[in-house]
Amino acid sequence: MNDFAIETKQLTKIYGAQTAVSTVNLHVRKGRIYGLLGRNGAGKTTIMKMILGLTSITSGEINVFGRNIKGQEKQVYPRIGAIIETPGFYPNLTGTENLEIFAKLRGTAAPNAVENAMEVVGLPYRDKKLFGKYSLGMKQRLGIANAILHDPELLILDEPTNGLDPIGIAEMREFIRHLSVERGKTILISSHILSEIYLLADDIGIIDHGVLLEESSMSELKKKNGRYVQLQVSDVSKATLILEREFHTNDYSVQDDHTLRLYDTALHMGEINKALVMQDVTVISSALCNDTLEDYFKSITGGEGIA
Numbered sequence: 001m002n003d004f005a006i007e008t009k010q011l012t013k014i015y016g017a018q019t020a021v022s023t024v025n026l027h028v029r030k031g032r033i034y035g036l037l038g039r040n041g042a043g044k045t046t047i048m049k050m051i052l053g054l055t056s057i058t059s060g061e062i063n064v065f066g067r068n069i070k071g072q073e074k075q076v077y078p079r080i081g082a083i084i085e086t087p088g089f090y091p092n093l094t095g096t097e098n099l100e101i102f103a104k105l106r107g108t109a110a111p112n113a114v115e116n117a118m119e120v121v122g123l124p125y126r127d128k129k130l131f132g133k134y135s136l137g138m139k140q141r142l143g144i145a146n147a148i149l150h151d152p153e154l155l156i157l158d159e160p161t162n163g164l165d166p167i168g169i170a171e172m173r174e175f176i177r178h179l180s181v182e183r184g185k186t187i188l189i190s191s192h193i194l195s196e197i198y199l200l201a202d203d204i205g206i207i208d209h210g211v212l213l214e215e216s217s218m219s220e221l222k223k224k225n226g227r228y229v230q231l232q233v234s235d236v237s238k239a240t241l242i243l244e245r246e247f248h249t250n251d252y253s254v255q256d257d258h259t260l261r262l263y264d265t266a267l268h269m270g271e272i273n274k275a276l277v278m279q280d281v282t283v284i285s286s287a288l289c290n291d292t293l294e295d296y297f298k299s300i301t302g303g304e305g306i307a
């Protein structure tokens, strides 16, 4: 046994003449948030689809919870929840009604599965609003609620923040972290946005043209890079108090009432984010400045930057 929720070995996908995924060795550790970062067309969705059996594997293997998934699909897939493409929700039913249908179709056993899932993503249970009237953020939340109906140990989320505004992205980050920290889920999440992965993930894999160029923990990556993180928060003085008390650092500067810069890049941004949010400090944005990680990304991909 090992500590990997997902481990791929030489995973490869070839479409016609094109190699979409090339000999990828991915290591997603149990209980961690793994961010798969790469620009559009890098191969992120293809990797996720292969893990979920939505597209065939050209060569290589995938182990989930220490087992090759080939021939083990019935045992493995009930332990995974995913959003890859927007599930086909009915626009003229409410969110709750939609989830009830999916729960029935899947034979989800727990009687309060729908209510629990909606609570986790912060959607009102038995609200009368029709899915067709949902905002994009609410639709994305319902997609995640649908993915966690059966309380899976492993979540695979393909660009769940796509199209969301900064507040929506911050909220999404918050409950993804909640699922990891409070509920012990393992999460594989993809994005083409560096700052999103930077703020959320414990481990990072950088993929370009189907090749996994680098895999490391976020703290290792930060040691190699990074000058400061600029945080925009609702209450700077409260935020600095939390930083000093809980993270024992005074390695920051205050720019204005809502902005502070954190120079101690060995700190875990996800934990800081969580602590701030839990103490009612809203994190409006978090940006890595001096573009060091961005430069790093450029240098290893040999190309232009990433959003």
Ligand SMILES: Nc1ncnc2c1ncn2[C@@H]1O[C@H](COP(=O)(O)OP(=O)(O)O)[C@@H](O)[C@H]1O
Pocket: 015, 018, 020, 038, 039, 040, 041, 042, 043, 044, 045, 046, 047
């Ligand atoms: N069904 C398919 N048929 C042919 N090529 C595909 C198919 N799906 C994806 N590709 C190609 O594989 C590459 C990786 O795509 P994808 O995994 O969707 O990247 P990402 O999710 O990182 O944007 C792209 O060049 C894409 O055009």
Ligand SMILES: [Mg+2]
Pocket: 041, 044, 045, 046, 158, 159
């Ligand atoms: Mg994709």
